[in-house]
Amino acid sequence: MARVIAVVNQKGGVGKTTTAVNLAASLHKLGKKVLLIDADPQGNATTSLGVSKNRIKAGLYDVLIRGASLKDTLIDTPWCALLPANRDLAGAGVELVEVEDREYVLKNALRPLRESCDYVIIDCPPSLELLTVNALNAADSVLIPVQCEYFALEGLSDLIGTVRIIRRRMNPDLEIEGVLLTMFDGRTNLSYQVAEEVKRFFESKVFRTAIPRNVRLSEAPSHGKPVIAYDGASKGSAAYLDLAREILKRRETQ
Helix, strand or coil, X not given: CCEEEEECCCCCCCCHHHHHHHHHHXXXXXXXXXXXXXXXXXXXXXXXXXXXXXXXXXXXXXXXXXCCCHHHHCEECCCCEEECCCHHHHHHHHHHHHCCCHHHHHHHHHHHHHHHCCEEEEECCCCCCHHHHHHHHHCCEEEEEEXXXXXXXXXXXXXXXXXXXXXXXXXXXXXXXXXXXXXXXXXXXXXXXXXXXXXXXXXXXXXXXXXXXXXXXXXXXXXXXXXXXXXXXXXXXXXXXXXXHHHHHHHHCC
16 A cells, blocks of 8 residues: 655745655655656646656646546656646646535545555645645645755744644544755754754654755756756765655654
8 A cells, every 4th residue: 555645845945846756766766666746736846757747648637627547647757657737737726626525536536546556755736725635635644844944944833733634624644754854054053953943843753864955956857857867976866865765664663
């Protein structure tokens, strides 16, 4: 049975899509069968795997609104299976309001594939709306990237509040997979201060692995590749492989 992890933070620029793409690719490299779902209307996870948003015939929008089979909309990439997003997804949040059981459409669509995957990673939009609610209802856990910058914890109380509401009303088994420190710069006191603040707030939920500031991580999406394919020797590549190993080890011990 697949472990479904929603990568979520309503703040933009925290490394959410970078984490979703590179965690999916790293888990695949470690021998797991992985599906990446691009639930962000910007479609950055789609293009980060070398798939043109303008050329896909069907994607998540068609699954959510048109009742398309999730299996029939998947695209195979060298790094994982992908359920892509295109510009149509931008209107899905509004259109879902009219759909029956609108909070559970993605969960229901994903159910037939859960036996054939080890991990499903969902890249959520940077907002707490119906697309994100669908992802949280479909997920077993949430992974929260937190940028090592000033105001790192700003808005996270709203996110945790949403997770609690989802857990109480819709998905009682939803867990926090972990909090991931991103854009960590070991040369600055600020990164260490933010890391300590996040650890005080989330305690044992913070991953030991931190993602460093790394030029290769920034360059990889423009080449349509995860960083392990773009520069496997980079610090960014090593960090995401370490994160994948940490997640796998946690699952083994539970």
